[in-house]
Amino acid sequence: MGIQKKHGKGRLDKWYKLAKEKGYRARAAFKLIQLNKKYGFLEKSKVLLDLCAAPGSWCQVAAETMPEGSLIVGVDLSPIKAIPKCITFQSDITTDKCRATIRQYLKTWKADTVLHDGAPNVGTAWVQDSFNQAELALQAMKLATEFLVEGGTFVTKVFRSKDYNSLLWVFNQLFAKVEATKPPSSRNVSAEIFVVCRGFKAPKRIDPKFLDPRSVFAELSDPTPNNEAKVFNPEVKKRKRDGYEEGNWTQHKEVPASEFIQTTDPIAILGGMNRLSFKQPPNGDVALAALDKLPETTQEIRNCCADLRVLGRKEFRNLLRWRLKVREKFGFATKKGAKAAAEEEVAEVESMDEELKIQEELQALSEKESSRKKRERRKENEKKQKEIIRMQLHMTAPTEIGLEQAGPNGEGSMFALKAIDKSGAVNKIAKGKMAILTEADARKDQDSGFGSGDTDEESDNEQDRLDRELDSLYEQYQERKSDADAKFRAKKARKEHGDGEWEGFSAGEQGTDDDNEELEENSSDESSDEEGPSKRSLLTDLDRKETKSGGLSRRAVQFFDQDIFKDIGGLPEEEEPDEALEDEEDIDADLERLDAIIQPVDEAEPEDDIPELAEDVESESDDEKGFEIVKRTDAEKQWEDEAPRKDGKLDIDIITAEAMTLAQQIASGEKTTRDLIDEGFNKYAFKNRDGLPEWFLDDEKRHDKPHRPITAAGAAAIKEKLRALNARPIKKVREAKDRKKFKAAQRLEKLRKKSAMLQDEEGMTEKEKAQSIMKLMSKAAKKKPQQQVKVVVARGGNRGIAGRPRGVKGKYKIVDARLKKDVRSLKRAAKKRK
Numbered sequence: 001m002g003i004q005k006k007h008g009k010g011r012l013d014k015w016y017k018l019a020k021e022k023g024y025r026a027r028a029a030f031k032l033i034q035l036n037k038k039y040g041f042l043e044k045s046k047v048l049l050d051l052c053a054a055p056g057s058w059c060q061v062a063a064e065t066m067p068e069g070s071l072i073v074g075v076d077l078s079p080i081k082a083i084p085k086c087i088t089f090q091s092d093i094t095t096d097k098c099r100a101t102i103r104q105y106l107k108t109w110k111a112d113t114v115l116h117d118g119a120p121n122v123g124t125a126w127v128q129d130s131f132n133q134a135e136l137a138l139q140a141m142k143l144a145t146e147f148l149v150e151g152g153t154f155v156t157k158v159f160r161s162k163d164y165n166s167l168l169w170v171f172n173q174l175f176a177k178v179e180a181t182k183p184p185s186s187r188n189v190s191a192e193i194f195v196v197c198r199g200f201k202a203p204k205r206i207d208p209k210f211l212d213p214r215s216v217f218a219e220l221s222d223p224t225p226n227n228e229a230k231v232f233n234p235e236v237k238k239r240k241r242d243g244y245e246e247g248n249w250t251q252h253k254e255v256p257a258s259e260f261i262q263t264t265d266p267i268a269i270l271g272g273m274n275r276l277s278f279k280q281p282p283n284g285d286v287a288l289a290a291l292d293k294l295p296e297t298t299q300e301i302r303n304c305c306a307d308l309r310v311l312g313r314k315e316f317r318n319l320l321r322w323r324l325k326v327r328e329k330f331g332f333a334t335k336k337g338a339k340a341a342a343e344e345e346v347a348e349v350e351s352m353d354e355e356l357k358i359q360e361e362l363q364a365l366s367e368k369e370s371s372r373k374k375r376e377r378r379k380e381n382e383k384k385q386k387e388i389i390r391m392q393l394h395m396t397a398p399t400e401i402g403l404e405q406a407g408p409n410g411e412g413s414m415f416a417l418k419a420i421d422k423s424g425a426v427n428k429i430a431k432g433k434m435a436i437l438t439e440a441d442a443r444k445d446q447d448s449g450f451g452s453g454d455t456d457e458e459s460d461n462e463q464d465r466l467d468r469e470l471d472s473l474y475e476q477y478q479e480r481k482s483d484a485d486a487k488f489r490a491k492k493a494r495k496e497h498g499d500g501e502w503e504g505f506s507a508g509e510q511g512t513d514d515d516n517e518e519l520e521e522n523s524s525d526e527s528s529d530e531e532g533p534s535k536r537s538l539l540t541d542l543d544r545k546e547t548k549s550g551g552l553s554r555r556a557v558q559f560f561d562q563d564i565f566k567d568i569g570g571l572p573e574e575e576e577p578d579e580a581l582e583d584e585e586d587i588d589a590d591l592e593r594l595d596a597i598i599q600p601v602d603e604a605e606p607e608d609d610i611p612e613l614a615e616d617v618e619s620e621s622d623d624e625k626g627f628e629i630v631k632r633t634d635a636e637k638q639w640e641d642e643a644p645r646k647d648g649k650l651d652i653d654i655i656t657a658e659a660m661t662l663a664q665q666i667a668s669g670e671k672t673t674r675d676l677i678d679e680g681f682n683k684y685a686f687k688n689r690d691g692l693p694e695w696f697l698d699d700e701k702r703h704d705k706p707h708r709p710i711t712a713a714g715a716a717a718i719k720e721k722l723r724a725l726n727a728r729p730i731k732k733v734r735e736a737k738d739r740k741k742f743k744a745a746q747r748l749e750k751l752r753k754k755s756a757m758l759q760d761e762e763g764m765t766e767k768e769k770a771q772s773i774m775k776l777m778s779k780a781a782k783k784k785p786q787q788q789v790k791v792v793v794a795r796g797g798n799r800g801i802a803g804r805p806r807g808v809k810g811k812y813k814i815v816d817a818r819l820k821k822d823v824r825s826l827k828r829a830a831k832k833r834k
């Protein structure tokens with residue numbers, strides 16, 4: 001019963017909604033659409049009669065399907081609101097008046113199709129209902145025989161009942177082809193069935209008994225009825241239309257259950273009786289006794305037999321199944337007995353088929369719906385991923401990047417928790433399950449639709465998926481042994497600068513005022529190969545206060561101070577300054593500065609005003625190359641230990657990406673330096689390793705990693721961006737090259753003009769002309785001697801004053817004493833080595 005209700009409701013919802021959507025007046029429209037799809041009678045019809053047409057959905061379907069200019073006449077007991085292209089009127093189809101009105105509308109025409117969807121008022125008992133409906137169908141057929149054209153189609157609704165076979169028999173007499181079907185839109189719980197009668201035979205004379213309900217629906221006392229006899233045998237007992245049966249004043253009828261098994265018309269018994277009895281008659285019934293003892297005769301079956309008037313669909317089917325099983329056991333024919341029985345079985349099978357079809361359809365619908373949902377989720381995930389990449393590329397709001405990732409131990413940032421919470425996974429975290437989304441995982445999510453599990457099964461899948469994700473992420477994290485803790489570095493920066501300001505390459509504005517120190521700051525790179533990046537940054541800080549130079553801005557120096565430039569030995573071949581910029585002094589100057597940046601230094605001065613660092617740093621001059629060796633602080637060692645690595649080397653890309661993300665977070669105002677400092681105070685910041693066993697430290701190193709402020713997707717995006725940036729020459733080099741080309745073109749043009757003039761010269765021989773042109777060309781090809789650039793040491797009065805230093809002519813470059821010394825010593829060293 002519950003299943004029926006569910007299906008009924010589901011179907012109501014679907015077809016009802018669809019009808020509303022399509023503008024049909026009733027869901028019944030789909031029954032006609034589906035019938036017509038199967039038999040295609042509407043397209044072939046020019047005149048149609050719709051009996052019992054209110055509210056008019058069949059007329060609507062007919063009007064939109066039949067050829068243009070067709071005549072459609074609809075009639076019903078209830079008024080029908082006007083329908084375009086249709087004539088409708090109110091009348092009882094069983095009356096002569098109705099027939100006359102139809103005649104009036106059809107004039108001399110005949111109908112190609114007569115439809116009948118009539119249902120008498122409900123409310124009475126099911127058996128009574130079905131009888132009235134069968135009667136109505138017969139009345140409709142009577143009208144059809146009068147108005148149908150030869151070969152025409154009659155479609156009628158009937159209820160499966162004991163009268164069903166009788167009706168079918170009559171239809172078969174009048175039509176060439178009769179088929180009963182149940183369209184998918186017809187509710188499963190409904191006993192209605194549609195009979196499509198095609199090829200009206202249009203006999204000259206029809207026996208009135210065919211159309212007389214009293215003859216057609218004669219009640220049988222014989223348990224094995226012969227329907228044919230019903231119509232033609234006047235002896236057959238007729239259903240008493242009025243009054244009680246003679247002798248049966250209680251109207252309670254019962255037969256032994258064994259009779260129900262033996263009969264070939266079980267529907268007649270179920271429809272006509274009140275009860276199937278298991279009570280032994282006085283002279284005994286062996287079959288009944290055997291039936292009573294059968295295991296198939298369950299209590300449920302007995303309950304059904306006790307009151308046939310209240311059978312639901314399920315009980316009805318159960319009884320029929322029980323009957324078939326018992327018949328099989330008793331050795332009765334279960335198939336194709338009498339004609340009526342055969343038809344009954346067919347009808348039953350058909351109904352099962354229909355049911356299966358409907359269930360399949362429902363299944364398909366729900367699958368469609370779930371795949372639609374999946375698609376939507378996938379799209380959303382894809383959109384989200386794109387958004388992340390876009391944000392990374394444009395550096396608009398990196399906070400969102402963090403949304404996707406929680407820390408490896410679940411102690412991720414608020415953002416990560418928010419993301420998890422959005423997906424409803426906080427509970428899972430509480431249970432030790434953690435949802436972490438990365439780019440790859442998000443793709444994996446796409447199918448399962450993260451966080452939207454509707455059913456238990458879905459949530460189980462979700463759980464599994466999360467477990468899998470966790471595993472794979474765990475592996476990923478294991479692989480990335482040396483992931484950096486950006487927070488730690490932020491803290492380190494704070495410690496180094498002592499002013500509480502974190503300085504990234506994009507936050508150079510916050511540095512001190514001295515712009516002239518950078519050349520020396522950055523000259524420790526060679527040794528940094530051995531000592532790691534920490535040393536470089538340490539020297540930067542120390543020297544920043546001391547050295548002075550013109551040239552690159554502090555911001556530029558900080559930029560070049562990044563690890564990413566560590567391995568750069570110079571510009572690529574085609575960008576070789578000597579070649580490309582030989583006569584471009586400004587570029588030369590820049591390149592010199594660049595060279596200077598990557599030169600090692602031979603001296604370093606301790607910084608007094610950074611006591612913290614001064615304590616940590618010990619300058620040593622015992623290196624054979626004369627490079628300064630600076631001892632690393634514990635914090636630096638720790639940073640290095642935890643810094644992301646690839647093939648044993650620091651993973652510059654990741655470090656840069658992280659730095660960019662942090663810098664952008666500050667630049668966009670999303671975070672303040674104070675936030676970064678605060679975040680720096682975490683369990684990773686102060687790791688006291690003293691006294692801890694080596695194995696423990698190793699284990700911690702592998703498993704206890706800080707989470708980075710950037711996702712793999714974000715890092716990849718930045719990496720890609722950097723790669724693209726690095727691949728192209730710097731702006732100044734490009735400009736210089738263009739200038740060079742431009743000047744070469746100018747010279748060529750000049751040369752061309754001069755040669756043209758020489759050609760036109762009248763007083764010269766051809767040979768002279770050729771010689772002059774050759775001269776011009778070789779002159780043009782000659783290199784200009786490089787102009788000497790005077791190096792002026794910025795000192796005293798010169799220092800900080802804009803404009804040309806006193807007493808200096810021609811090209812000049814201001815350097816500081818330090819740089820001059822450094823460059824000289826380097827040259828000396830290089831000479832010695834040679």
Ligand SMILES: C[S@@+](CC[C@H](N)C(=O)[O-])C[C@H]1O[C@@H](n2cnc3c(N)ncnc32)[C@H](O)[C@@H]1O
Nearest residue numbers: 052054055056057058076077092093117118119
């Ligand atoms: C299920 S509705 C028909 C729906 C219709 N096919 C449609 O698509 O809108 C059944 C109709 O049969 C009509 N009906 C029942 N007995 C009738 C009769 N004797 N004469 C005319 N109409 C009758 C009812 O008034 C009811 O409107």
